[in-house]
Amino acid sequence: MMHENVSMLAALAAAGEDQIIFDLAGIEARYEALVRDLPGVSVRFAMKACPVDEVISRLAEKGAGVDAAGPNEITQAISSGVPLERIHYGNTIKSDRDIIDAYRLGIRDFATDSLEDVAAIAACAPGARVFCRLATDGQGALWGLTSKFGCSAADAVLVLEKAREAGLKPAGLSVHVGSQQMTSEGWQSAFERLVDVLAVLHRGGISLDYVNLGGGLPALGYLDKRGEPLDPPMDKIFAIIREGMQQCREVPGHHLDFIVEPGRHLVADHGAIRAHVSRLSRRQNLNGERQYWLYLSCGKFNGLYEMDELQYRLVFPSHRDGEHVLARVAGPTCDSDDAYSREHGLVQVPEALASGDPVWVLSSGAYAMSYMTQGFNGFSPLPYTCIGGMEGTRR
Numbered sequence: 001m002m003h004e005n006v007s008m009l010a011a012l013a014a015a016g017e018d019q020i021i022f023d024l025a026g027i028e029a030r031y032e033a034l035v036r037d038l039p040g041v042s043v044r045f046a047m048k049a050c051p052v053d054e055v056i057s058r059l060a061e062k063g064a065g066v067d068a069a070g071p072n073e074i075t076q077a078i079s080s081g082v083p084l085e086r087i088h089y090g091n092t093i094k095s096d097r098d099i100i101d102a103y104r105l106g107i108r109d110f111a112t113d114s115l116e117d118v119a120a121i122a123a124c125a126p127g128a129r130v131f132c133r134l135a136t137d138g139q140g141a142l143w144g145l146t147s148k149f150g151c152s153a154a155d156a157v158l159v160l161e162k163a164r165e166a167g168l169k170p171a172g173l174s175v176h177v178g179s180q181q182m183t184s185e186g187w188q189s190a191f192e193r194l195v196d197v198l199a200v201l202h203r204g205g206i207s208l209d210y211v212n213l214g215g216g217l218p219a220l221g222y223l224d225k226r227g228e229p230l231d232p233p234m235d236k237i238f239a240i241i242r243e244g245m246q247q248c249r250e251v252p253g254h255h256l257d258f259i260v261e262p263g264r265h266l267v268a269d270h271g272a273i274r275a276h277v278s279r280l281s282r283r284q285n286l287n288g289e290r291q292y293w294l295y296l297s298c299g300k301f302n303g304l305y306e307m308d309e310l311q312y313r314l315v316f317p318s319h320r321d322g323e324h325v326l327a328r329v330a331g332p333t334c335d336s337d338d339a340y341s342r343e344h345g346l347v348q349v350p351e352a353l354a355s356g357d358p359v360w361v362l363s364s365g366a367y368a369m370s371y372m373t374q375g376f377n378g379f380s381p382l383p384y385t386c387i388g389g390m391e392g393t394r395r
């Protein structure tokens with residue numbers, strides 16, 4: 001398992017100060033495993049999960065493209081060496097200016113989900129290829145991503161017909177089953193929707209080249225709120241995806257290639273934070289109970305933005321043995337959301353923890369860099385280090 005990653009543990013042990021460490025070799029290995037599990041599928045890394053040049057470059061060298069959300073991410077992808085034809089404007093939300101800028105940068109693939117957006121793409125990016133995003137219910141995912149993106153099957157047909165009329169190329173359908181999708185059923189229902197819409201499009205004389213399966217593939221090393229391993233059923237998920245792709249291929253009238261846009265699946269388990277103990281303290285709450293609190297140097301605003309939905313594996317390298325106590329874990333700021341919630345289980349922590357002791361936060365590589373604030377409450381964003389081929393890189 002990834003939390004046994006020897007080079008990561010060595011790098012954490014060697015880190016004298018707080019930082020987030022990315023293991024490029026580990027990220028590359030996860031990419032290669034994914035390509036083996038989904039043969040023939042093109043991978044576009046969802047940049048927002050880890051907008052780090054070294055990570056993007058390494059994935060691009062291996063053949064990956066990126067899903068970018070706007071001109072700034074597109075610019076970063078280009079400068080990190082991603083070939084233009086592998087950069088996709090995957091955000092359904094864009095202003096006219098954004099479309100014009102992306103088109104000038106050379107982007108020709110755009111996600112969409114509305115007639116208004118299609119009209120804007122036709123005006124600002126003439127002849128571009130469009131991918132219509134279908135809504136999904138997000139069931140089975142930690143973050144559902146339901147209502148903000150994607151349209152109904154009926155709207156998807158209208159959107160792609162309108163795209164064709166407007167001189168655009170109706171190129172594909174896309175979905176996103178919800179982030180950290182824990183079930184194969186979540187994928188199954190997305191494929192049922194895709195197959196239905198593909199059949200309707202065929203009857204309407206529209207022939208597509210792509211199905212974009214989006215993100216949602218899970219990280220493997222998270223704990224749930226109660227501290228139990230989440231353990232997603234990867235074999236089952238990949239089997240359902242392979243089966244679903246076959247069902248899509250059997251719909252007449254299309255010649256489909258498949259794309260996936262993993263974000264957290266590629267990077268979460270190959271990033272880890274070296275933080276330190278701010279304080280382990282004990283105080284009486286309003287109910288008269290005495291409760292331990294473990295305050296870490298990092299929290300929701302500098303590395304652990306997703307701490308409201310899960311627990312991370314914590315390692316206390318200076319206290320492997322000795323008495324443990326149950327504590328609530330929190331970050332260092334004056335914001336009460338900067339903590340595990342009341343629904344979270346308490347965490348076993350060494351009773352002897354002292355201020356300044358190192359703490360390792362494992363599987364924290366996804367959505368850490370991009371959610372770090374520019375110093376909320378004066379706490380700095382974490383610097384990052386890459387290992388696994390670019391030793392010593394430090395920003």
Ligand SMILES: *Cc1c(COP(=O)(O)O)cnc(C)c1O
Pocket residue numbers: 046048049067090091176178179180214215216217261262263264265
């Ligand atoms: C964020 C995002 C992804 C990646 O999602 P993960 O759950 O991290 O895999 C993929 N595609 C699009 C369009 C996204 O917005």
